[in-house]
Amino acid sequence: MSSGNDSILDAFLYETNTLLEQLDSLVLAAEQQDSFSQDDINTIFRIMHTIKGSSAMMEYNSLMTIAHRAEDLFSIIRDKTMDVVPENLRPELFDLLFQAIDFFRGELEHIENEQPLTENIDILLGKINRLIDEIRTGGQPADAAAPAAPAAPSNSSAPAGFPYGLQIFFDEGCGMENLRAYMLLNTIHEFCSDSDMTYEPQGVESDPATADQIAESGFMLHFRTQADRDNAIQAVTGSGVVRTYQAIDETAPAPQPEQAAPAPSAPAPAPEAAAAPQQPAAVSEPAAAPKKAAPAPQKTAAPTTHHKESLISVNLNKLDALAAVVGEIVITESMVTASPDLKGLKLDAFTKSARQLRKLTDELQDVSMSLRMVPVSGTFQKMNRIVRDMCKKLGKQAHLTLIGEETEVDKTIVDSIGDPIMHIVRNSMDHGIEESPEARVAAGKDPVGEIVLSARHTGSEVIIEIKDDGQGVNYDAVLNKAIRNGLAQPDVEYSHKDILNFLMAPGFSTNTEVTEFSGRGVGMDVVKKNVEEVGGTVSITSEPGQGMTTTLKIPLTMAIMDGMEVSVGGSIFTIPIHNIRQSFKITPEDLIQDASGGELFRCMGSFYPVIRMRDLYHMNSGCTDIQDGILIWLDAGDLSYCLFVDNLLGEQKVVVKPLPAYLNRFNIKASGIAGCTILGDGNISIILDVANLYSAAR
Template sequence: PAPAEEAPAAEKPAEQQPAAAPAAGAPKQQPQAQHAKESLISVNLGKLDALMAVVGEIVITESMVTASPDLKGLKLDNFTSASRQLRSLTDSLQDISMSLRMVPVSATFQKMKRIVRDMSKKLNRETVLELVGESTEVDKTIVDSISDPIMHIVRNSMDHGIEEHAEERVAAGKDPVGKIVLSARQTGGEVIIEVIDDGRGADDDAILNKALRQGLAQPGVEYSHKDILNFLLMPGFSTNTEVTEYSGRGVGMDVVKSNVENVGGSVTITSEKGKGMTTTLKIPLTMSILDGMEVAVGESIFTVPINYIRQIFKFSEQDIVHDAVHGEMLKLSDNYYPVIRAKDFYHLEQGVDRFEDGIVLWVESGENSYCLFVDELIGQQQVVVKPLPAYINDYGIKSYGIAGCTILGDGTISIILDVASIYAAAQN
């Protein structure tokens, strides 16, 4: 359970009986250690969840009061001043409540040391694990969810990445001892976790041949290095021909990808043959609150998480390229990206059709990047994520690109979009 600060005890009046002197030879008590021990209490995670739920309702209610349409056109100086102060206080309350759920990734990272040590002995591959950014904090629920994915990636680096023989590494100009770096750092509203090994890297030919045999790739199609690495994230894919203790079962990086996406994150892989491989996890700091861009499609309001948006712009029909396979494509930075119309994707009756009348959000999740066409932007807003009812989730709503919902300041319900799921559904 995450620790919470306890209010310091009030000082005793001076006239009360003084504390007894320490016995001769007794070790002196460390004041800082004593204070740290007294200032920590254990709190059940369920209570923190309940606290965050109440704080979320307070934030929503505050937005509904200050953004009430009944106040439009009225000159209310005192109310404006008080509402500004209320916003400041709710922001502080929200930040403090969120911090109570934050825990460092050090405990998860330390577990990987034993895995590397044990596999080094069993595989007879001398390897060291370097940990960077262990003090980086993430929401407790997210830390628990990414522990298994990180473990699987580290095992992959040991089993597939690090060379079998030290002589092979020396011949390639490397240190005979293999190295894996597990790092974490915070950038904005997300945490980036990387697993970097200095092993043999990905063998594009071996990956593509296996993908062809499994029917994941099409014969005669030319695949880029990036496309080939994406096969590693597909269900059932494994380059091992034999089942071992660590690999070959067909339960691989697709499970890692699924688990990370379940907490709103993404997975990307980069590799250079003979140099090593880097697997990057981008995960949100918390699943309770996010910065979102509110967009409108007809009378419907949607929220797109800010951390997925690369660029927002307008364009015309002349900029569109029609592809027989991918449909409408838009050229950006010398690459072509598919255009997904939110109106058509969700089968909405209202909404603009002409590109000149709408606006495009260039979004990216992991290796998937596309252009989302909507009617207009409403504005950026920090929103409280509300889960959908269980009976709705039973219909597999996530496969329709819906991650949850939120209540805006005017009481309107906005659907929070799952950028990765929209792309997958559109491809299917």
């Protein structure tokens, strides 16, 4: 596929995904009110209209057909207001829209993965048709509309009430005549509603067989009024693929065909493409739609329309490249200012310029990092849909409360934490929230459960908490399951913290049967793995009968971080600043031995294991006497321990560099090594993974 087509496809995917996110939030909010406002109805109509047109342009027939019928549905509601939908049909309307959203998202996923689109859409199409019929009959059950049979040839008599005909022939050999007819209909629908016109053959949007019929007999339109037909003629003359057309009145002899106005031979894009929302900056804008004789109905703008001139979408790969260049600048600047050639020289002008360069470099780092920062609101809002669907399927009552949606995190990290948060929210709904409102009332709680999803900054990291007020963890059940799985010993006493850690073991599940949401042993272990891959940690707390809280600690960015440089022998290591609590100079009397011979340091009434870097990595040099070195107290999630090193060299902002791929076969990450950075003098410093470092030492 050419780069031009790739750009068009990227624009289509970006636009449609954006519209679906907007639609999902809109329908969720409307369901709470059990009604759509007139603005909501106009917005949904516009969204379906846009998806229909852009899908037709991309020749994605399944998306086009569903969007077309959904547009027809909201055309009825738009013309007659929400009052036309009986109370008993409103839950079905909301459910149907959610099904349509899921269908669109599934099809987009197929497109992204280069998989074939769904061909059989009869079930969803039938549901939409049936709902349209029931709304038209005032809520009475009606059979789903059957696909219309091909209409009679275009020279047949006009339908009753539609005396003004217009027969259209497209350029010979242009191909896809049915889609061209459908796109022409979209143009005419801008000023003429479905009730004021009809056409044949029917089914042009979904039946490719109609292309041959249109090529042979033309595409026939019938209008109630001559004014509508005259406006349609002006729209037809603006199309680039219409060869001839002729106006046919039911009571008048058929006139001679007229030649369509000259137009470029290339097919014009769907009108919706010209009205598409903001698209990635790298994508060329589609050609403008042909001018209409009558002005199109004013459409309600999306909530973010007023930002479109101040926002720009940039490919993430370009931001990655920018971050890499900035990182190299930071390293080069450090190498220049710390050059050994400058030792002993008093260069006032150079020193002043170096300070200014450092200031500008720091500002450049901040700006490049801020470009990658996005709010977590997009990920958080998606959880509303998870809670809503599970409430319906599990028969539970719960609502989701969002706090700190404006908190910003690196785009790569936001993409990585979506699945972990989804798993935790599903666990809270499935395992946490009680089965019935009566059970909650009996426990002295509000009959409606609550799940709180919050985010906040703490300097160099963001804390995300998922808290529910459900029944909490059954410690005995978890421990018994852990014993049966061989994760725990029956004769060992485990703390609540140890028992909660079993929940994050691979394949662990307390469900006795597999359901749609749980029981397959895939969940919290996936959460732990995904969060650790972006340098974060997971911890769980729970109080029986009161609920459970899962806390994710995530770094704001993985590209540049604040680190503490330490030395062991001739080697230099970097420890993330946010993992350091305190450092000590101690004596041998401050250490005690545990039963296995390990060293412990007592601080603030608690004992913490001591890990000696020299012993851990079997180094030939470095301090061995405890009073000669420095003890650093580290935290990583639930872990807390002390690391013994030779010296603290100072704090420094470092650029994180991944280790070469071939080192992965040595399981470097499990050894407590997260990556490396290049120091100002050109030496390499190993960046320590505080959580895995402790595991490697055990």
